[in-house]
Amino acid sequence: MSTTAVHSLWTTAAEPLDKIPAPHIEYAQLAPTLIVVGAAILGVLVEAFVPRKSRHYTQVFLAVVALTAAFAAVVGLAVGGYGTTKAHIAAMGAIAVDGPALFLQGTILLASLVAVFTFAERRLDPAAHGKRVDSFAAQAASVPGSDSEKAAVKAGFTTTEVFPLALFAVAGMLVFPAANDLLTLFIALEVFSLPLYLLCALARRKRLMSQEAAVKYFLLGAFSSAFLLFGIALLYGYAGSVSYARIADVVDGTVQTIDPALAGTMGNDALLLIGGALILTGMLFKVGAVPFHMWTPDVYQGAPTPITGFMAAATKVAAFGALLRLLYVVLPGLRWDWRPVMWAIAIVTMLGGAIVAITQTDIKRLLAYSSIAHAGFILAGVIAVTPDGVSSVLFYLLAYSFVTIGAFAVVTLVRDAGGEATHLSKWAGLGRRSPLVAAVFAVFLLAFAGIPLTSGFSGKFAVFRAAAEGGAGALVVVGVISSAIAAFFYIRVIVLMFFSEPKPEGPTVAVPSPLTTTTIAVGVAVTLVLGVAPQYFLDLAGQASVFVR
Amino acid sequence: MNPVNYLYLAALLFTIGAAGVLIRRNAIVVFMCIELMLNACNLALVAFSRMHGNLDGQIIAFFTMVVAAAEVVVGLAIIVSLFRSRHSASVDDASLMKL
Numbered sequence: 001m002s003t004t005a006v007h008s009l010w011t012t013a014a015e016p017l018d019k020i021p022a023p024h025i026e027y028a029q030l031a032p033t034l035i036v037v038g039a040a041i042l043g044v045l046v047e048a049f050v051p052r053k054s055r056h057y058t059q060v061f062l063a064v065v066a067l068t069a070a071f072a073a074v075v076g077l078a079v080g081g082y083g084t085t086k087a088h089i090a091a092m093g094a095i096a097v098d099g100p101a102l103f104l105q106g107t108i109l110l111a112s113l114v115a116v117f118t119f120a121e122r123r124l125d126p127a128a129h130g131k132r133v134d135s136f137a138a139q140a141a142s143v144p145g146s147d148s149e150k151a152a153v154k155a156g157f158t159t160t161e162v163f164p165l166a167l168f169a170v171a172g173m174l175v176f177p178a179a180n181d182l183l184t185l186f187i188a189l190e191v192f193s194l195p196l197y198l199l200c201a202l203a204r205r206k207r208l209m210s211q212e213a214a215v216k217y218f219l220l221g222a223f224s225s226a227f228l229l230f231g232i233a234l235l236y237g238y239a240g241s242v243s244y245a246r247i248a249d250v251v252d253g254t255v256q257t258i259d260p261a262l263a264g265t266m267g268n269d270a271l272l273l274i275g276g277a278l279i280l281t282g283m284l285f286k287v288g289a290v291p292f293h294m295w296t297p298d299v300y301q302g303a304p305t306p307i308t309g310f311m312a313a314a315t316k317v318a319a320f321g322a323l324l325r326l327l328y329v330v331l332p333g334l335r336w337d338w339r340p341v342m343w344a345i346a347i348v349t350m351l352g353g354a355i356v357a358i359t360q361t362d363i364k365r366l367l368a369y370s371s372i373a374h375a376g377f378i379l380a381g382v383i384a385v386t387p388d389g390v391s392s393v394l395f396y397l398l399a400y401s402f403v404t405i406g407a408f409a410v411v412t413l414v415r416d417a418g419g420e421a422t423h424l425s426k427w428a429g430l431g432r433r434s435p436l437v438a439a440v441f442a443v444f445l446l447a448f449a450g451i452p453l454t455s456g457f458s459g460k461f462a463v464f465r466a467a468a469e470g471g472a473g474a475l476v477v478v479g480v481i482s483s484a485i486a487a488f489f490y491i492r493v494i495v496l497m498f499f500s501e502p503k504p505e506g507p508t509v510a511v512p513s514p515l516t517t518t519t520i521a522v523g524v525a526v527t528l529v530l531g532v533a534p535q536y537f538l539d540l541a542g543q544a545s546v547f548v549r
Numbered sequence: 550m551n552p553v554n555y556l557y558l559a560a561l562l563f564t565i566g567a568a569g570v571l572i573r574r575n576a577i578v579v580f581m582c583i584e585l586m587l588n589a590c591n592l593a594l595v596a597f598s599r600m601h602g603n604l605d606g607q608i609i610a611f612f613t614m615v616v617a618a619a620e621v622v623v624g625l626a627i628i629v630s631l632f633r634s635r636h637s638a639s640v641d642d643a644s645l646m647k648l
Contacts (some may be wrong), residue, residue, distance in 0.1 A: 143633045145634075187612060197627060198623055208634060212631065216640075218623065219640065222624065226586035229590040230563055230589070237593065237600070241605060265597075297646070
């Protein structure tokens with residue numbers, strides 16, 4: 001007997017494998033994300049191979065070039081019509097390339113670009129042992145106050161890993177609003193959350209607070225993403241697919257072929273309702289809406305201020321983008337169920353954020369509660385369920401992100417011996433001592449309050465008009481009332497800065513390098529341009545307001 | 550065996566995990582409870598995958614495992630750094646920013 005014949009006594013030849021078709025990936029249309037991921041990986045290599053002395057400049061250069069190139073790619077796609085006529089779903093159904101995705105990706109990239117300038121700032125902290133340092137820990141692994149920390153500070157170490165970490169976070173944020181199936185959504189969420197947890201722990205000053213903020217953000221963030229994942233499991237169980245279009249068809253009941261398993265799960269509304277609610281929970285956590293907002297003040301206060309600005313702006317843009325796509329593409333058939341819930345959440349978010357902010361005595365906590373209130377205003381636009389609702393939310397996010405980054409950049413300038421002087425009492429009389437910085441901060445506060453001729457007013461007007469036309473008039477009334485409450489504490493800070501006597505031992509205002517100056521100048525410019533002449537950008541958001549399905 | 554039973558088990562595990570997160574005070578134990586919740590999600594995904602006869606759920610389960618591993622890397626690093634500076638991993642002790 002031959003060997004093969006013996007062999008065939010107890011084995012059979014497997015069927016020759018059918019050819020597995022290679023997935024078709026439209027690399028050009030995914031270029032913005034791919035550029036940022038590529039640069040982040042290069043950044044890791046830079047950490048490994050470039051000598052410590054030149055790492056900082058290499059990383060800053062890499063990050064700035066990557067973000068600029070990715071923004072150019074977004075503009076190229078938008079000019080090529082991918083935002084309007086050629087909008088479609090790329091990467092085998094995983095990523096949508098359409099107007100809202102491109103608009104939000106552009107916003108995220110520009111916001112991260114100016115935020116990266118504040119990361120790179122090295123003139124604010126006094127030089128340690130003759131070496132310039134930034135806002136990040138000399139060595140994150142060393143225990144605060146220990147000898148190893150002192151040695152690391154003396155050696156002039158800096159945590160240049162923040163740049164690749166931020167780029168990874170940006171990459172996740174670019175995918176999050178464009179994700180077109182639930183798996184991509186979950187992975188994108190984790191890709192941008194995990195680096196942010198780490199970034200929060202890296203403050204140079206007040207390291208205990210920074211580590212505490214990171215632990216809180218991490219535990220609560222992981223908790224909420226577990227909810228999101230269980231929601232994904234239930235929606236998958238309901239529809240038998242994770243693709244947005246397929247789930248929407250099953251929700252609407254327009255699905256063509258129904259197999260017995262699908263017929264069984266389709267009739268089970270509990271799967272759909274609980275699944276949808278759990279996914280919404282996960283997203284509203286990232287947005288910072290009221291029942292899920294407890295992490296916001298602590299994390300905003302404890303994280304290094306440049307990170308806070310980046311996180312406050314870019315995370316909100318990405319999370320609202322994903323929330324819009326989920327509600328408008330996947331669950332429009334369910335809107336009679338989710339609208340009342342979102343109504344309630346928007347109302348408590350607006351009022352809760354505004355009222356609790358009044359009692360705050362720390363400027364970073366104050367801005368955190370103000371960001372909660374703003375999440376409520378944006379939710380009012382989300383509830384409209386009209387194209388105007390989408391475009392107004394897009395515009396609001398653009399306006400809000402630059403005001404936020406600018407405001408936190410100003411916070412990094414006001415310092416005393418212990419680092420940043422964030423207690424409000426120390427800001428008394430700042431307008432007398434350094435009128436320019438106080439005036440710039442006043443502009444940002446007025447924009448937060450929604451005073452005309454600032455971007456805050458145009459944004460709020462657009463959102464509230466969309467909400468009113470979408471049949472949410474009562475919500476607009478609540479929104480205007482909470483805007484008035486919010487205006488009170490913004491104006492209070494302005495009064496404190498300009499109309500009270502400076503204290504003799506008050507903080508000094510550090511003179512920043514051109515980097516932070518650029519960030520603040522861009523913030524002021526965008527705030528004023530969007531406030532005085534918003535029409536071009538409103539039109540742009542209007543053109544970009546159609547989701548692809 | 551009816552795959553629906555696995556869904557009940559998944560829901561039960563998820564609830565145990567969520568209750569643990571809310572009740573336990575040690576950051577490591579809280580984190581373990583979160584991992585339990587993720588694994589409950591995996592069980593639900595695989596059970597649904599079996600019910601529908603497609604592989605999407607099982608593929609997501611693999612992704613979840615990788616994400617959980619990455620989360621452990623990041624989470625333990627953060628918790629250990631907190632423990633080293635405070636000599637305590639209790640989430641109640643970390644209250645510098647409480648009002």
